[in-house]
Amino acid sequence: MRSLLVLIDGLGDEPIPGWQGKTPFQQARHVNIDKLLAHGTAAEISICENDLVPESCSCILRLLGVENKFIPRSRSYLELLANGRDISEFEMVLRCNLVAVDKNGIMTAFNGAGLSAEQMQAAAAVCDDILKDVEFIHLSEYRNLLILNKEQKVLSCQVPPPHENVGENIFHLLSELCDRSLAMKYFLEKSAAKLQKFSSNGMHYMLYPWGAADRCVLPSFSILHKMQGAAACKAEIVAGIAKALNMAVKVPSNATGDIDTDITAKADAAMSLLQENDFILAHFNGSDEASHRYDAEGKKRFIEQIDEQFLGRIMKEYVQPLKIVVCGDHVTSSVSGKHGRGAVPVVAGVINSCSENICIKSYRDILNFLMRVSG
Secondary structure: OEEEEEEEOOEEOOOOOOOOOOOHHHHOOOHHHHHHHHOEEEEEEOOOOOOOOOOHHHHHHHHOOOOHHHOOOOOHHHHHHHOOOOOOOOEEEEEEEEEEEOOOOEEEEOOOOOOOHHHHHHHHHHOOOOEOOEEEEEEEOOEEEEEEEHHHOOOOOOOOOHHHOOOOEHHHHOHHHHHHOHHHHHHHHHHHHHHHHHOEOOEEEEEEEEEEEOOOOOOOHHHHHOOOEEEEOOOHHHHHHHHHOOOEEEOOOOOOOOOOOOHHHHHHHHHHHHOOOOEEEEEEOHHHHHHHOOOHHHHHHHHHHHHHHHHHHHHHHOOOOEEEEEEOOOEEOOOOOOEEOOOEEEEEEEEOOOOOOOOOOOHHHHHHHHHOOOO
């Protein structure tokens, strides 16, 4: 029997004021998740528990059965893999957000707010080739990567995540990074000057490097679980994880990594992958992005769309027995905009087959249910 993990990024949340103590998941209408529950079970558990940072890279790797000792401390290397690149043992890679700041250097948005996708791509273009010691790679929208030689000595630099430090002074947040590397200091000053052309209405833009990582090797999914795995996703981190685990990857057409993504295309991709693979990960990133923007209503609507356009399609058209888990990886608060260790909703069930006795009390039970070979 094949397995499908429907991973709704940042699905966990906290009660929303005005919703009588309900979270976006509880407030949402999800007919198909409820149908799955009728033949399965529901729980609320913490994926990261007390030993992992509550963020997508570590939590998704845990849900895919990767032991803690293999989980990298930053996702930047995996995002690099997603874009068909690699680095040597002498290099490192950093994530690099395009952020918005006011005239005093206070970060007002971590995601290039105020610019269109086309403008963010143009902004990335002016930051290329500033310094030969710093390679700049544009991923999508506000997301970029930097490749540096380890001689820059910023691998262990603890730069706070930008999405958790909106409202703080960017020069203070990046002070340690600039103190350790004159090349990074020059690169950030030069890029800030080039980005002045995109300023408007008191809003300015700067680059924010963080999350340094070096090269890592992950175990193969097929060796871990004795089954073939694949992923339908857009987010670079998920594609990178899948590639590092030697899983097949299908990026659906018109996918955006936000709440405007083409959910029907992701259903098409998942249905196609289910024909040849034992396990499918279908990842939806927009819920996390909505929470970071404090958009609880947008998150609720996105959950409803996933339920109708993705899960509804799978449950209607896939005719073979299939184990399904719908869950989040971590909490993302639509009130604070931050990640948290709290519990996330989990719904597990089987379609097109007699019900199994399913018990979900921890992430280990999710793994046992999805990865156990049956029927």
